[in-house]
Amino acid sequence: AKSWLAFGPLTFQPSEVMKPAYILMLGRVVAQHNAEFYEHTIKTDWNLIGKLALWTLPVAVLLKLQNDFGTMLVFFAIFSGVILVSGVSWKILAPLFGxxxxxxxAGILLAVYGRNLLMAIGFKAYQFARIEAWLNPSASTTGNSYQLWQSMKAIGSGQLFGTGFNHSNVYVPVRESDMIFSVIGENFGFIGGCILIFIYLLLIFQMIQVTFDTRNEFYAYISTGVIMMILFHVFENIGMSIGLLPLTGIPLPFISQGGSALIANMIGIGLIMSMRYHNKSYMFSSSKEFR
Known part of the structure; x- marks a missing residue:
C-alpha cells in the first residue's frame, strides 16, 4: 500500500483523516435527503443510496490507486452503518447486504480455486497469500504465515494472566502497530484481552447513549459512522491477530502506533463529545428562556 505522504521526517496518511470527513458528508447528505423526502419509497431510497455511492466513489478510486483494500473496508463499514439507520427500506437492504x-x-472461494479470474480484475499475489495464511496458518510458519503464526504464539503464550508488562518473549513483526494485540495478549493474557474488549464495548455503549440522549437526526448519522469506524477497527485488528480474519493493515484504536489514525479517532470521539455538549447547552438555554 502507498498511503503515506512524507514531509521530511514526518509522514501523514490522508485516508485516516478522510474517515471523519467522510462521516460528516454522509450524515449531511442523508439529513438533507430525508428533510426533502418525508416519506420513504423505493424510488427515494434508491435515490439516497445513489447519492451516498457518488460521494463514496472518489474515495474508493483513490484507495484503489493506493492498493489499500483494508482501509476501503473501513469506509464500506461506515457506509453500511449509515445506510442502516437512514430509513432505507429492508426490501432494498436485505438484497444489498445479502x-x-x-x-x-465467492471472493474467498475464488481466491482458493479461481485465482486467474481475480487476477484479471486487479487482485495481487500478496492478497492471495494472506487468504492462504488465514485459512491454514500452520502451512508456512516461516513464510507467508509467519506474522500470523507468531501473533498466535505470542497470544497463546500469555495464557490466562500473561507474562507481565513489557515481558515479550515471542517476536512478532510490526507488533507496535497492526499487531499490537499480540503484545497485549502475551503481556496481560486472556484476562487482559477481555478487559480491553470490555473497555471498547463501554466506549461504544457511551457513544450510543449520547445518540439517544441528543435525539437529533443529523447527530445520529454522525455517531453511527464514528461507532462503525471504531467498531470495525477493533473487530478487524483483534480478529486478524487471533486468526479469525485475514491479515490487513488496520490499527487498533488509541493503542496502535500511528499519528494519523490517532488524530482520526480523536476527531471522531470529539464529534460525539461535541454532540453531548451542544445538547446540554441547548437544554440549559431552553430552561432559562422558560423561566
Whole structure:
C-alpha cells in the first residue's frame, strides 16, 4: 500500500483523516435527503443510496490507486452503518447486504480455486497469500504465515494472566502497530484481552447513549459512522491477530502506533463529545428562556 505522504521526517496518511470527513458528508447528505423526502419509497431510497455511492466513489478510486483494500473496508463499514439507520427500506437492504455477503464468500472461494479470474480484475499475489495464511496458518510458519503464526504464539503464550508488562518473549513483526494485540495478549493474557474488549464495548455503549440522549437526526448519522469506524477497527485488528480474519493493515484504536489514525479517532470521539455538549447547552438555554 502507498498511503503515506512524507514531509521530511514526518509522514501523514490522508485516508485516516478522510474517515471523519467522510462521516460528516454522509450524515449531511442523508439529513438533507430525508428533510426533502418525508416519506420513504423505493424510488427515494434508491435515490439516497445513489447519492451516498457518488460521494463514496472518489474515495474508493483513490484507495484503489493506493492498493489499500483494508482501509476501503473501513469506509464500506461506515457506509453500511449509515445506510442502516437512514430509513432505507429492508426490501432494498436485505438484497444489498445479502449480495455483499455472497460476493465476499465467492471472493474467498475464488481466491482458493479461481485465482486467474481475480487476477484479471486487479487482485495481487500478496492478497492471495494472506487468504492462504488465514485459512491454514500452520502451512508456512516461516513464510507467508509467519506474522500470523507468531501473533498466535505470542497470544497463546500469555495464557490466562500473561507474562507481565513489557515481558515479550515471542517476536512478532510490526507488533507496535497492526499487531499490537499480540503484545497485549502475551503481556496481560486472556484476562487482559477481555478487559480491553470490555473497555471498547463501554466506549461504544457511551457513544450510543449520547445518540439517544441528543435525539437529533443529523447527530445520529454522525455517531453511527464514528461507532462503525471504531467498531470495525477493533473487530478487524483483534480478529486478524487471533486468526479469525485475514491479515490487513488496520490499527487498533488509541493503542496502535500511528499519528494519523490517532488524530482520526480523536476527531471522531470529539464529534460525539461535541454532540453531548451542544445538547446540554441547548437544554440549559431552553430552561432559562422558560423561566
Amino acid at each position: 449480495g455483499a455477503a455472497f460476493l465476499g464468500t
